Amino acid sequence: MDRTDVLDRVKALSLLPDGMHVTTAMVATYFKVTVKTLESVVEDHREELRASGYHVLTGTQLALFKRASGIQSRSRSLALYPRRAVLNVAMLLRDSEVARQVRVYLLDMEYLARTQPVENTVPTDTATLNARIDQRITHILGKTVVPMFNALIETSSDHRRELIALRTGVQHIERRLRQHHSRLQRLEGPREDRPRAGIMAAMDAMNGREFEEHVASLLRRDGCTNVLVRGGGRDRGIDITALTSDGRALVVQCKRFAPHLNITSPEIQKFLGAKVLHTSDIALFVATCPFTRDARNIAAESGITVVHRGLLEEWSAGAPLTVLH
Structure with missing residues (x-):
């Protein structure tokens, strides 16, 4: 469930301006299903999805989120899915080809982790070392720094504007690092028009x-x-x-x-x-x-x-x- 990067390897996932969440309509678009189908999945697995971060904003929380993210909506509630919850949905949807591709890619990655021989070669190439550093920094920014800013923004009134500006800067850096890492790893990722993770998984196991x-x-x-x-x-x-x-x-x-x-x-x-x-x-x-x-x-x-x-x-x-x- 922590391998949310799989979502972007199968198909680009567009996020809200906060850089962390997507709406029900956005999740439905990603998996190429109807909103009604997605709502049915949520209804049947609500507690499981809540454990993955799915939540519904109303009242003051919704107003604050709209103000911070710039979303224009007259709805009295807004369902939000973090990337982890979107990955959870991929495991629950039955009639989505995109969801199936996500599951297949996860299975291939699990197979590689269990069967791939350990390489003793220590990489000295600068691009390889930078890619690893980029991954670690991106992980820390997304998992620790941005949530910290979110908590500070919710509880602070005197420095709210400055905190939002700082969070925006951190999210921009996180996006740039993800783009840089994606360029370096493009050859190993499946393409949307012809995903072949299984071919390379078998070869890597030789x-x-x-x-x-x-x-x-x-x-x-x-x-x-x-x-x-x-x-x-x-x-x-x-x-x-x-x-x-x-x-x-x-x-x-x-x-x-x-x-x-x-x-x-x-x-x-x-x-x-x-x-x-x-x-x-x-x-x-x-x-x-x-x-x-x-x-x-x-x-x-x-x-x-x-x-x-x-x-x-x-x-x-x-x-x-x-x-x-």
Whole structure:
């Protein structure tokens, strides 16, 4: 229930100006159901949703909330859902494809947490370290700082305006950090038009040898012949050799890293050295994670084709790899 970030990975969730809540109509729009359907779910599971933060504002509380958030409404009551309650709704809705996708993504994440091998590599890439810091800061801002400001605003009269202004600034920072983190993690998230979390979940659960065999099977599917998985400690930096359908020599390096890591320039340079020792027309570097900008630049200059996490997902789902044809 704490993995509310899943909501935005499946579909963008618009929030009220307070940056914390959504209304019944907004939740219904997100899940593509009618307001009546959502109200029926609330009626059947009201206590459970209340435990997740669902509440209804009336009277003075409603007036204060409208004033603070700038909402224009003549209604005498307003039902509010924090992100946790929206995630709770996703577990209760039966006839919503969006809710089903949220549940599937949660199951995939749980599967990964239980089966993914522990990586011993300590990330040194600056972007990776910054992403982790961004996540921690965003979590603290959303879970601690903003609620603290909300409580102060409710009880303070002398400094109410200043507190609201400060809260707005904190929420702006929180949104910017979320946007920054989303850009860094875009490759590992499912797309709304074609969510494939299951494909990558299965691949992330493989060991190194299984991943090499998976890449070899993709090469055979795309018409390659003489596909040989070399692997092991004597592979001299080349995991797979093959011939394309038109006879060109192919060498492949495979790296099964955790999604939050990156392939850095030293990895590409090492592969480049191995490529020099093997006469080849095409060199592929296939990885279950993104590549840093420096790594991509060196690869492009050296004639190495990088197959990053997003491209690997498409290739595994059936799309042909252009360089092989």
